[in-house]
Amino acid sequence: MKIERLLAKFDIKGINYEALQGGKASLSLEEQLAIVGITWKESPVGFHLLFVEYLSDRESARVLYQLTRVETQKSMDRWRGVYAPKAIEALCLTAMAEVIQQKGQICPECNGSTKVTNRYRVTRKCQCCHEGRITWTSETRFALFSQTLPITYSRFKRYQPVLSLLVEWLTGHKVVAVLALKSRVEMEEKEA
Numbered sequence: 001m002k003i004e005r006l007l008a009k010f011d012i013k014g015i016n017y018e019a020l021q022g023g024k025a026s027l028s029l030e031e032q033l034a035i036v037g038i039t040w041k042e043s044p045v046g047f048h049l050l051f052v053e054y055l056s057d058r059e060s061a062r063v064l065y066q067l068t069r070v071e072t073q074k075s076m077d078r079w080r081g082v083y084a085p086k087a088i089e090a091l092c093l094t095a096m097a098e099v100i101q102q103k104g105q106i107c108p109e110c111n112g113s114t115k116v117t118n119r120y121r122v123t124r125k126c127q128c129c130h131e132g133r134i135t136w137t138s139e140t141r142f143a144l145f146s147q148t149l150p151i152t153y154s155r156f157k158r159y160q161p162v163l164s165l166l167v168e169w170l171t172g173h174k175v176v177a178v179l180a181l182k183s184r185v186e187m188e189e190k191e192a
């Protein structure tokens, strides 16, 4: 089952539970809260991730950034030597982008359409991407990281292990949230 459909089933709009009151869901507000409450506790980080990815929820993006920042700070406590405070921000944003857009960022040359038109107005397959996405490599991670903290590639490589840890951490939470949603839907379907 697609995640979009799972989320639509619960009629969740970010963490703003008040928003549920206006909805015309078949379940009562209390029932909805109970459902969300139970699964929510399993992985707030994972749920915020899903809300950003599938619902483009701004509030979730803000909270997710804060939670990721705390985790980044923890990882950087073991860092030997000096680092720029902006490195924390760069790490957070790069890790979040990778987990939210797992297949890669939308190709800016074809806008994700996989097709480009040349100067003779002939349509060609876009040569810059894979299925409209710029897949994640050390290079593309570095490119994104550098937008916040412009450093050399060799310096970036020192940050890379921390970045990998953060991506793992976020991905783990996402998996937990997806599984929690799926099992909840399955239970509902059995009862129905």
Ligand SMILES: [Zn+2]
Pocket: 107, 108, 109, 110, 111, 112, 113, 114, 115, 126, 127, 128, 129, 130, 132, 133
């Ligand atoms: Zn492209």
